[in-house]
């Protein structure tokens with residue numbers, strides 16, 4: 001049994017305790033249910049299992065506080081199945097903010113027909129990578145966050161189709177009708193961090209949808225060797241660079257995400273933020 005399986009099993013056990021009907025979080029159960037304490041201590045002695053359980057029990061909070069005290073670093077951790085927030089260092093996470101390229105998967109889903117291929121010629125195509133990404137399809141365009149690919153795609157998406165897609169994922173549509181806003185440039189498509197995380201967990205839950213599969217493949221490639229390569233193999237990830245902050249969203253593990261992590265670092269790019277996200281993810285996975 002891997003650590004997340006153990007964690008989910010244990011969470012199910014804790015959650016099934018119905019004699020504490022007003023208690024919704026495992027951490028609260030731990031405080032109000034003394035019979036669980038020996039169980040909790042035992043699990044703290046079993047390495048990675050304890051690490052993830054500790055997150056639920058609230059014990060990881062002080063460690064995360066100590067390791068990531070910088071006010072410029074904000075993060076949210078969510079249970080990918082229940083979509084409950086487990087950890088929050090994010091004032092007003094329901095307040096919409098520009099999230100850069102984190103919008104790109106939802107723009108892609110609004111495109112009709114098959115996903116196009118495109119030749120990115122760099123600056124002259126409007127891409128941030130001056131030398132260009134060359135010929136690429138959707139998965140690679142997502143993994144390397146090619147702006148030229150998505151600017152081209154954005155120009156061919158109907159406004160009604162984009163509105164239908166955003167409604168399905170319960171996120172707002174762009175506030176400006178420009179291709180730049182549709183790919184997350186500047187501040188034309190603000191989304192609340194909580195809503196964005198829930199949209200990504202919903203995306204991951206639709207892996208059987210043939211239109212979603214290439215998107216998830218792109219997010220896996222982003223974590224493995226793309227713009228979020230600091231995260232590494234085994235997770236899904238996407239970076240975004242907004243005017244004042246970098247963002248990285250991680251779904252872990254890749255094949256059946258149990259947690260979603262969103263990290264924002266003020267003054268950084270998305271790829272730089274991925275390095276901080278990797279450290280936070282490691283702390284959650286290992287308890288160190």
Ligand SMILES: [Zn+2]
Nearest residue numbers: 120127133146
């Ligand atoms: Zn490009």
